[in-house]
Amino acid sequence: xxxxxxxxxxxxxxxxxxxxxxxxxxxxxxxxxxxxxxxxxxxxxxxxxxxxxxxxxxxxxxxxxxxxxxxxxxxxxxxxxxxxxxxxxxxxxxxxxxxxxxxxxxxxxxxxxxxxxxxxxxxxxxxxxxxxxxxxxxxxxxxxxxxxxxxxxxxxxxxxxxxxxxxxxxxxxxxxxxxxxxxxxxxxxxxxxxxxxxxxxxxxxxxxxxxxxxxxxxxxxxxxxxxxxxxxxxxxxxxxxxxxxxxxxxxxxxxxxxxxxxxxxxxxxxxxxxxxxxxxxxxxxxxxxxxxxxxxxxxxxxxxxxxxxxxxxxxxxxxxxxxxxxxxxxxxxxxxxxxxxxxxxxxxxxxxxxxxxxxxxxxxxxxxxxxxxxxxxxxxxxxxxxxxxxxxxxxxxxxxxxxxxxxxxxxxxxxxxxxxxxxxxxxxxxxxxxxxxxxxxxxxxxxxxxxxxxxxxxxxxxxxxxxxxxxxxxxxxxxxxxxxxxxxxxxxxxxxxxxxxxxxxxxxxxxxxxxxxxxxxxxxxxxxxxxxxxxxxxxxxxxxxxxxxxxx
Amino acid sequence: xxxxxxxxxxxxxxxxxxxxxxxxxxxxxxxxxxxxxxxxxxxxxxxxxxxxxxxxxxxxxxxxxxxxxxxxxxxxxxxxxxxxxxxxxxxxxxxxxxxxxxxxxxxxxxxxxxxxxxxxxxxxxxxxxxxxxxxxxxxxxxxxxxxxxxxxxxxxxxxxxx
Numbered sequence: 001x002x003x004x005x006x007x008x009x010x011x012x013x014x015x016x017x018x019x020x021x022x023x024x025x026x027x028x029x030x031x032x033x034x035x036x037x038x039x040x041x042x043x044x045x046x047x048x049x050x051x052x053x054x055x056x057x058x059x060x061x062x063x064x065x066x067x068x069x070x071x072x073x074x075x076x077x078x079x080x081x082x083x084x085x086x087x088x089x090x091x092x093x094x095x096x097x098x099x100x101x102x103x104x105x106x107x108x109x110x111x112x113x114x115x116x117x118x119x120x121x122x123x124x125x126x127x128x129x130x131x132x133x134x135x136x137x138x139x140x141x142x143x144x145x146x147x148x149x150x151x152x153x154x155x156x157x158x159x160x161x162x163x164x165x166x167x168x169x170x171x172x173x174x175x176x177x178x179x180x181x182x183x184x185x186x187x188x189x190x191x192x193x194x195x196x197x198x199x200x201x202x203x204x205x206x207x208x209x210x211x212x213x214x215x216x217x218x219x220x221x222x223x224x225x226x227x228x229x230x231x232x233x234x235x236x237x238x239x240x241x242x243x244x245x246x247x248x249x250x251x252x253x254x255x256x257x258x259x260x261x262x263x264x265x266x267x268x269x270x271x272x273x274x275x276x277x278x279x280x281x282x283x284x285x286x287x288x289x290x291x292x293x294x295x296x297x298x299x300x301x302x303x304x305x306x307x308x309x310x311x312x313x314x315x316x317x318x319x320x321x322x323x324x325x326x327x328x329x330x331x332x333x334x335x336x337x338x339x340x341x342x343x344x345x346x347x348x349x350x351x352x353x354x355x356x357x358x359x360x361x362x363x364x365x366x367x368x369x370x371x372x373x374x375x376x377x378x379x380x381x382x383x384x385x386x387x388x389x390x391x392x393x394x395x396x397x398x399x400x401x402x403x404x405x406x407x408x409x410x411x412x413x414x415x416x417x418x419x420x421x422x423x424x425x426x427x428x429x430x431x432x433x434x435x436x437x438x439x440x441x442x443x444x445x446x447x448x449x450x451x452x453x454x455x456x457x458x459x460x461x462x463x464x465x466x467x468x469x470x471x472x473x474x475x476x477x478x479x480x481x482x483x484x485x486x487x488x489x490x491x492x493x494x495x496x497x498x499x500x501x502x503x504x505x506x507x508x509x510x511x512x513x514x515x516x517x518x519x520x521x522x523x524x525x526x527x528x529x530x531x532x533x534x535x536x537x538x539x540x541x542x543x544x545x546x547x548x549x550x551x552x
Numbered sequence: 553x554x555x556x557x558x559x560x561x562x563x564x565x566x567x568x569x570x571x572x573x574x575x576x577x578x579x580x581x582x583x584x585x586x587x588x589x590x591x592x593x594x595x596x597x598x599x600x601x602x603x604x605x606x607x608x609x610x611x612x613x614x615x616x617x618x619x620x621x622x623x624x625x626x627x628x629x630x631x632x633x634x635x636x637x638x639x640x641x642x643x644x645x646x647x648x649x650x651x652x653x654x655x656x657x658x659x660x661x662x663x664x665x666x667x668x669x670x671x672x673x674x675x676x677x678x679x680x681x682x683x684x685x686x687x688x689x690x691x692x693x694x695x696x697x698x699x700x701x702x703x704x705x706x707x708x709x710x711x712x713x714x
Contacts, residue, residue, distance in 0.1 A: 014692055161634025276646075
């Protein structure tokens with residue numbers, strides 16, 4: 001993975017010092033909370049319902065075991081012993097004291113981490129595919145380009161006060177695990193005509209109040225032109241994005257208002273002019289320098305399906321179930337991608353205790369070249385596990401509450417923090433997710449239902465990605481009572497779709513029954529083992545709706 | 553409003569003109585509207601002329617007239633409104649403006665670094681700020697990744713010996 005050089009270190013150290021000064025000015029009362037707000041927001045510090053919250057960037061979701069241990073240390077020393085992995089592949093701490101934040105940032109800097117641009121109206125942490133580098137059919141490791149974009153976007157002088165926050169996602173594989181079409185800018189690596197990596201650039205996707213699917217604005221943009229092209233998009237947005245209305249200020253609204261054609265024309269005009277002004281140069285040597293950090297690790301020569309694996313399957317059905325559900329194919333023979341679910345029944349989606357973080361770090365050292373990935377679906381991944389070691393790995397995971405075999409199943413939900421933590425929320429999300437998981441706890445039943453992605457948001461801002469859930473649940477407040485609106489048929493993959501609302505919302509005590517009703521309809525309509533999403537796309541809303549509201 | 557230029561507080565010789573009525577003596581800064589309505593009369597004055605662009609008034613509107621202005625003031629109606637960072641870079645990098653580029657409006661200490669990088673060289677600061685505070689704001693980030701109007705050597709360049 002990428003390692004800081006003297007320059008990256010210098011920037012982060014400078015920033016820690018700068019922010020420490022700002023915190024000091026706040027603590028002594030030299031500046032007011034109002035004056036402090038924009039400063040803390042530049043550094044991932046939010047004021048939530050009960051306390052300050054610190055959001056730490058995990059660039060493109062990749063962590064070393066050393067970094068993971070530091071995250072555990074911070075959870076233990078400055079928080080209540082746990083952290084929360086987010087849909088942006090970041091980690092949040094919910095209970096740090098403001099006075100401790102400079103020390104936390106120092107600790108983070110010591111392992112090449114920071115909280116830069118995890119909040120505020122700037123370019124946020126770049127997210128990517130959790131299978132980067134190990135997926136069989138990818139063009140190139142998307143983290144190379146994510147890192148280049150990370151550096152280019154860090155403290156960008158022109159784009160630190162955009163109309164609104166701005167999210168990039170990058171994928172290198174045709175199967176989209178990074179949800180690039182629901183980001184402000186989504187980038188897919190493709191092969192250009194010359195056989196080199198080039199970039200398809202989708203603009204104006206997003207969720208929130210007005211969900212939109214991104215439009216393909218730049219096709220097969222070359223490596224040499226990438227940063228200039230991105231800068232052209234950002235400049236068009238910075239100059240023309242609306243600033244008079246909070247809900248209309250994302251780039252998706254600009255693209256929607258002026259149209260895809262006009263957006264492309266403006267970007268290309270700006271791009272052509274920038275090439276004359278002086279493009280953003282990306283030296284070949286710099287690309288190669290960063291590529292070298294993402295070179296494949298020293299894989300051993302191993303065979304697929306080793307005997308010890310098959311023997312373990314026979315002896316331990318629970319292990320076989322975990323492998324079937326949580327382990328994905330690796331591009332190198334004899335290796336596997338192991339997903340670690342952070343969705344145990346009764347838990348909080350994405351939460352990990354300090355002990356669990358340390359255990360994962362230890363397992364990464366033992367079995368996966370000391371590297372861990374965070375997924376936007378709030379799970380963890382050990383991406384390079386020898387198949388022969390899977391059983392040993394699983395035993396350790398299982399003994400530490402990390403072996404839940406539910407990846408992609410109905411209990412593997414995305415759930416935002418909701419009204420339990422967040423001061424934007426209208427309704428609680430965590431207890432709803434927990435109640436649904438409890439209802440579908442039986443693993444045979446989950447397996448029978450198959451792939452079904454439930455995504456739950458506690459307000460219209462859609463941090464829980466409800467628009468792209470196969471079943472989406474949105475918490476709303478009606479005269480002081482929490483209601484839950486249901487949508488069906490959303491998806492965040494390469495065939496991105498936005499869910500359709502079923503009809504009137506459900507109360508807290510009816511929502512679990514509603515989900516169960518939808519699942520029953522699916523099971524009775526399912527043909528040839530198709531997934532929930534495929535059934536929905538085939539038969540549409542009507543049969544679901546009829547059953548769902550039959551009693552009313 | 554205190555004015556910082558070239559790293560020091562300086563006397564501000566400029567006056568902002570009203571939308572209409574007689575112009576004050578000496579150097580004046582006019583609005584885009586007034587410039588567009590009274591181009592000839594304004595260009596015929598002997599005293600130096602400046603122009604102020606509001607958020608939404610893009611540099612291309614005055615791109616052909618830049619030699620008429622000794623000052624261009626770009627307005628930040630709120631510190632959160634960052635359009636003028638783009639305007640500043642366009643004026644410097646695309647249209648080749650060499651005169652004073654002044655930040656006006658909600659100009660805070662913690663934005664000065666970005667403004668300077670985008671080509672501003674004068675700041676009407678709305679916060680209480682000392683020259684030490686100004687210097688600190690300029691120096692606290694010692695390395696930069698992006699090329700911008702200040703011509704600072706970027707990290708990419710430093711790494712690869714340009």
